[in-house]
Amino acid sequence: EDQVTQSPEALRLQEGESSSLNCSYTVSGLRGLFWYRQDPGKGPEFLFTLYSAGEEKEKERLKATLTKKESFLHITAPKPEDSATYLCAVQAPDSSYKLIFGSGTRLLVRP
């Protein structure tokens, strides 16, 4: 069964304390892995798409990496405004439009 598992469920960091979020997936033939940020009461906001093992993408304090079984979202020197839920999703193998989401990691960055 195609599945996306994110860990940890929740993470508390002190401002400036770098860490990583994990997304492990089981899907036959990965066609794309997506990272989204979701603030309370809002819809997911696109961050990155990764397509092949070894690929990396960066945006400000965030860097996403991909292996054959998992993806990491590295947060360097986080700020309180980075507090949000981070969602990982994979493109369903039998579809050009369907995403399979994980349950997310709730990140809280304290000043």
Added chain:
Amino acid sequence: GAGVSQSPRYKVAKRGQDVALRCDPISGHVSLFWYQQALGQGPEFLTYFQNEAQLDKSGLPSDRFFAERPEGSVSTLKIQRTQQEDSAVYLCASSPITGISNTEAFFGQGTRLTVV
């Protein structure tokens, strides 16, 4: 408009009541998606439109759920005879191309449905 707009933002329905949730996608976007997000969970796919054609409704939980996009722009998700398990946030997203590959979908803020 500037983004995907959904209305109402909040809806409280009595069990058994019918509800209609509206999505205004970004102008010109070909693809439109509906997702259901339960509390503390990630979104789950419900249905996909390419222009006015509903190409996939495999995620709709039951025949009480119905979606339409008659003119290829605004979409409505209708839930008949609501039940408590229908309580969730319903997210709409649109994309400028067919499918989602190689681009991102822009999500609306969602409609939070509470069935009492």
